[in-house]
Amino acid sequence: MVFEKIDRILEEHEYKHSAVISIMQDVQGIENYLPEDTLRYISEKLELNLTRIFDIATFYKTFSLTPRGRHTIRVCSGTACHLGGAVKNLEQIQRTINIQEGETTDDRMFSLETVNCLGACALAPVMVIDEDYYDAVNPGKIEKILSPYRLEPEV
Amino acid sequence: MKQIKTISDLEDLRKSILKQRDPEKITIRMCLSTGCRAKKSIKVISALEDELNNQGFQGKVEIKRTGCHGFCEMGPIMVIEPANIFYRQVTSGDIADIVSETILKGNIVKRLLWKDAGTKEYTKTERELPLYKKQKKHLSYNSGKIDPTDIEDYIAADGYSALCKALSAMTPAEIVETVAASGLRGRGGGGFPTGLKWRICSTAPSDIKYIIANGDEGDPGAFMDRSLMEGDPHRIIEGMIIAAFAIGAGQGFLYVREEYPIAIEHLSLAIQKAKEYGLLGNNILGKGFDFNIAINKGAGAFVCGEETALIISIEGKSGTPRSRPPYPAFEGLWEKPTIINNVETLGNIPQIILKGADWYSNIGTSTSKGTKIFSLVGKVRNTGLVEVEMGMTLREIIFDIGGGIRKNRQFKAVQTGGPSGGCIPISKIDMPVDYDSLREAGAIMGSGGMIVMDETSCMVDIARYFLNFLLFESCGKCVPCREGLKQMHHILTNICEGNGEKGDIKALTELGHFMISTSLCGLGATAPNPVLSTLRYFHDEYVAHIYDKKCLAGVCKNLFEYMIDETLCNGCTLCKIRCPEKAISGEKKKPHRIDTAKCIKCGICYNSCKKQAVIVI
Structure with a gap:
């Protein structure tokens, strides 16, 4: 099933080696991370050395080699957000869900990431959960922001 | 849909669009x-x-x-x-x-x-707002006015007229010389004269040439490119087509950050529509000129804003810079002559072609022409994007347009140029903002981020913040950048954690100068700027951290305590209720106290107190 989807993506990009980054971005869209089997499959189909695929997968921040949670929390750590207290917000999230940056909770509910800048600096400090933006965040708001996601029924 | 083949086709279309409109x-x-x-x-x-x-x-x-x-x-x-x-x-x-x-x-x-x-x-009204009053909106004129998903809205606002003029009434060489005479300099960071770059590339011998628009806006705190790509995408496409015609490129690439999905969506749609209208593709405007644009999504690597790294990334590899020369204008993408311009630079092209080099060069200062969009953010009252004439003073931008500092606090510094830039103190508040003045002050124009700081901003922490950012973004190819950043970051972390020692300032300065002179690319060569500029202007703050073990901005956790000023506290209990560690005690309507042993310095009490009774000592 997954490999069929990968084939379709490869065809869309005409198996071009120069498009390998775009291919990997699209493939990551399937499972929200890049499993080892997937990387090997891409390497085989493109006839491109696995080391190059792995190099790209580890060089660019967008790629993840480990599974992510149902909800991805991204805390913006751009300059305006940093000045506005992004670190204190991040620490409060870490205390609340008990994981560090780059980790996923044991129940696979949340993954926690930081992002260089979301370009929403006038709303600093900003955090994004999946597609939802939260502006002017402070540590006191964290629990209130996170709790509705915990209650969401599983799809 | 009838394709646009001539200037009169475009004029006819514009007239018919405007005729249907009721002002x-x-x-x-x-x-x-x-x-x-x-x-x-x-x-x-x-x-x-x-x-x-x-x-x-x-x-x-x-x-x-x-x-x-x-x-x-x-x-x-x-x-x-129409009431505005x-x-x-x-x-x-x-x-x-x-x-x-x-x-x-x-x-x-x-x-x-x-x-x-x-x-x-x-x-x-919108036009009376203080944020807009002193602005000169040339480049961002359409943004916020037109529907960026509707090509006809852009055409109605004189869009693609410059392209028609360039293709029908100018030779490629004339276009290059017009851009050169306008004095336009690159808006991505370096400030290299755009016309000169085009001239070099246009004379490079090759049948195949490329143009790349750099929309990989990586500087944290800058978002003008995002706004332009989202709000007026056709302006960038038009600029790219003119540039391609001027240098003889047949293929263009738009490199946009993945973090900007709306920009990618709007640009993709703009490319598709421009093709449908005959403004992209084969035989554009019947002039026998073929040009296409593809979009590349950045994958989250700051270093890919550097031109040689960006080129390697488009080629489908991990984006590590290479040494220059050869410059991309001679040998770029797939070793062919390539120009890379920032999207804001390209956005300036249509108006320069349409209104002429003289019009453009009359705006700004003697060495910095035109207008520039800044993202005015941080501790300033009115935050957002502002487009002003080059040469406006920092005071005018921050106090007249930005309305001064929030919560009536004191201005401390403004950081420009992102991780390659520097912090400018109050003593320089009346300096004009242009490429050269900023460089003299130890900062740079960069892409136009302007982050305002007040007394709650720690300058040592800011320096560490940028180094930390770059530490993760350095590609690791050259030793000075990879190891220099690591050592400087190590020293700054010690200072921020209260372990600073005698000799740290000297070591930071030496390492900084060493990195500037020996790094492979601009990332490493400018990385020490935030440290060196804060050392230059805020030396006392470093001394307070290293020797007195104090961070009076209340940022470096080991170097301050929160305390309640009992003369200001009215006992509202808000801090006590909100404290997650139950570290605050006190009865209603009586002054409260913080148990510093329990306090984790999360700052919730500091932010909640309406009387500003929570203070930093």
Whole structure:
């Protein structure tokens, strides 16, 4: 099933080696991370050395080699957000869900990431959960922001 | 759809679009850019549509979904034309009043007007807002006015006229010389003269050439490129086509950050529409010129803003810079002559072609021409994007346009140029903002981020912040950058954690100068700037951290304590209720106390206190 989807993506990009980054971005869209089997499959189909695929997968921040949670929390750590207290917000999230940056909770509910800048600096400090933006965040708001996601029924 | 083949085709189309429009018709402009969207502007629009339909206004009132107005903090923003009424922070709950009062009767809904926090006065129209008054909106003129997904809206606003002029009345060499004479310099960071870059590339011998638009806006704190790509994508496409014609390129690439999905969506649509209208593709405007544009999504690597790294990334590899020369203008993408311009640079091209080099070079200072968009953010009252003439002073930008510092605190510094830039102190507040003055002051123009800091900002922490950022973004190829950053970061971390030692300042300075002179690319060569500029202007703060073990800005955790000023505390209990560690004690209406042994310095009490009784010692 997954490999069929990968084939379709490869065809869309005409198996071009120069498009390998775009291919990997699209493939990551399937499972929200890049499993080892997937990387090997891409390497085989493109006839491109696995080391190059792995190099790209580890060089660019967008790629993840480990599974992510149902909800991805991204805390913006751009300059305006940093000045506005992004670190204190991040620490409060870490205390609340008990994981560090780059980790996923044991129940696979949340993954926690930081992002260089979301370009929403006038709303600093900003955090994004999946597609939802939260502006002017402070540590006191964290629990209130996170709790509705915990209650969401599983799809 | 009839394809545009000649200038008169374009003129005819423009006339027919304008003829169908009624300037007196009520038009509601709603911003759908990232900022306003984050504040639920989509929900507001659908409520507005429902209400207008219910009240029988179908077809009588036009709703225009626009790009960024620049005043993102006040989103969602709504402007009602032709009266130019400016409403801010509009929610779905306000729609009934807007329709029944403003649309139906022409009355103002006062609570939605912008109010000056200082003078308490209301501003009725968009053009009277202090944030906009001193601006010169040339480049960002369309953003917030036109629908970026509608090519005809761009054409109606004189769009693609410059392309017609360039292709039908100018030779490639004339275009290059016009851009050179305009004095336009690169808006991405370096400030290299754009015309010169084009001239070099246009004379490089090769049948195949490329043009790349750099929309990989990586500087944290800068978002003008995002706003431009989202709000006026055709302007960038038009600039690219003209540039391609001038240097003889047949293929263009738009490299856009993955973090900007709306920009990617709008640019993709703009490319598709431009093709349909005959403005991209084969035989553009019947002049025998072929040109296509592809979009590349960046994958989250700051170093890919550097031109050689960006080229390697487009080639499908991990983006590590290479040494120059050869410069990309001679040997770039797939070893062919390539020009790389920032999207803001390219956005300037249509107006230069249309209005001429003289018009453009009359704006700005002797060495920095034109206008520049800055993202004015941080501890300033009015935050957002501002486009001003080069040479305006920092004071005018921060105090006149930005309205000064929030919460009546003191201005401490402004950081420009992102991780390659520097911090400018109060003593330089009257300096003009242009490429050369900023460089002299130890900062750079960069892409135009302007982050204002007050007394709650720690300058040592800011220096460490940028080094930490670059430490993760350094590609690791050259030793000075990889190891230099690591060592400098190590020293700064020690200082911030209270383990600073004698000799640290000297070591930071030496390492900094060493990195500047020996790094492979611009990332490493400018990385020490935030450290060196804060050392230059805020030396005392470093001394306080190293020797007195104090961070009076209340940022470096080991170097301060929170305390309640008992003369200011009115015992409202808010801090006590909110403290997650139960570290605050006190009875209602009596001064409270913080148990410093329990305090984790999360800052919740500091932010909650309405009397500002929580202080840093």
